[in-house]
Amino acid sequence: MLKGITILLAFFLGGEFIAQLFAWPIPGSVIGMLLLFVFLWRLGSLPPALKSAADSLLPFLPLFIVPASVGIVNHFYLLQQDGWLLVVAMVLSLLLGIPLCGLLMQRLLKVRTKRGAE
Amino acid sequence: MHWQAACSALWQSPYLGIFLTLLSFQLGLFLYRRSGAQPWLHPVLVSVVSLCGVILYTNLSYERYMDSAYFLSQLLGPAIVALAVPLYENFKLLRRYWLAFTVSNLVAGAFTVGLAVAIVALGQGSEVSVNSMWTKSITTAIAMEVAPGIGGVAALAAALVMFTGILGSLIAPALFKLFNITHGAAQGTALGVCAHAVGTARALEMGSLQGAFAALSMSFMGVLCALLLPFLA
Incomplete structure (x- = not known):
């Protein structure tokens, strides 16, 4: 597992390095994730060390987002000011977005299946 | 003492x-x-x-x-990198569905984000709120990394993603029934685009196909938004 964590950190630092090098505003972690994905894809298999590191780290992902989320205590004024507007925006985009995405995908899948049958 | x-x-x-x-x-x-x-x-x-x-x-x-x-x-950074592992494992599922998957993600993702941002902007919401809303269709971990770079607040972005995730997971089953959305891959993708990690947990309860597609579209939207938003928003 330690080996896998070392590999993850290497890709993370590589991503940070690339983001800095080209002065991209993209998070280094996302670049690192893409690099690792491409690496696995080229490799064509998943090294067990990496698998066990990911399996031991990922269940704790929700825990890692807690400390920064608590920072909302310093931004309560935003919720007081725009709270209702934010709620309306999210509720509407959910009520319309979920059916749109589901129906669109289902329709596209049916078109494909029909073509395959012909 | x-x-x-x-x-x-x-x-x-x-x-x-x-x-x-x-x-x-x-x-x-x-x-x-x-x-x-x-x-x-x-x-x-x-x-x-x-x-x-x-x-x-x-x-x-x-x-x-x-x-x-x-x-x-x-530890968030290395954990985000580790998301490449489940993405790689689920990726072969896309071979059959990649076109429908990509089109649905792009159209529905742009629609839900655009609508939410437009409502907050037209409703005279503060600039910070508008900027934080841009990240609403990214999974929380990545949203928190992207938000500060586009003039938003990480904690507010997290709160918004969390809210959509929870509400989306609660109302999605009723919407699927109402609109007759029965295909597992379609249900999973809708949950992944609109309700992220919480939705993916919900999708896994519905079935492994739903779970895999929710995880795929969560990663897809996360990466796409992280790459595009810094240049758009």
Whole structure:
């Protein structure tokens, strides 16, 4: 597992390095994730060390987002000011977005299946 | 005995923030499991709300809490990199569905984000709120990394993603029934685009196909938004 964590950190630092090098505003972690994905894809298999590191780290992902989320205590004024507007925006985009995405995908899948049958 | 000195040393300990985070998260996990995995009792929500309570009602400031809990935050970066592993494992499922998947993600993702941002902007919401809304279709971990770069606030972005995730998971089954959305891959993708990690947990309960597609579209939207938003928003 330690080996896998070392590999993850290497890709993370590589991503940070690339983001800095080209002065991209993209998070280094996302670049690192893409690099690792491409690496696995080229490799064509998943090294067990990496698998066990990911399996031991990922269940704790929700825990890692807690400390920064608590920072909302310093931004309560935003919720007081725009709270209702934010709620309306999210509720509407959910009520319309979920059916749109589901129906669109289902329709596209049916078109494909029909073509395959012909 | 030096009660006062001992108590104040405990309160000043650099481990206090880490301990309180773990403790509140345990409480969250306990409630979540006890309730039969109710989305509105998500461990992150319970943990964040109780920690906010501690910070508001005691003399522990957020800054001092964060000095200690910073260690946990730091693990977020390597954990995001690790998301490449489940993405790689699920990727072969896309071979049959990639076109429908890509089109649905692009269209529905652009629609839900665009609509939400437009409502906040037209409703005269503050600039910070508008900027934080841009990240609403990214999974929380990545949203928190993207938001500060586009003039938003990480904590507000997290709150918005969390809210959509929980509400989306609650109403999605009814919407699927109402609109007759029965295909597992379509259900999973809709949950992944609109309700992210909480939705993916929900999708896994519906079936492995739903779960895999929710995870795929969560990663797809996360990466796409992280790459595009810094240049668009």
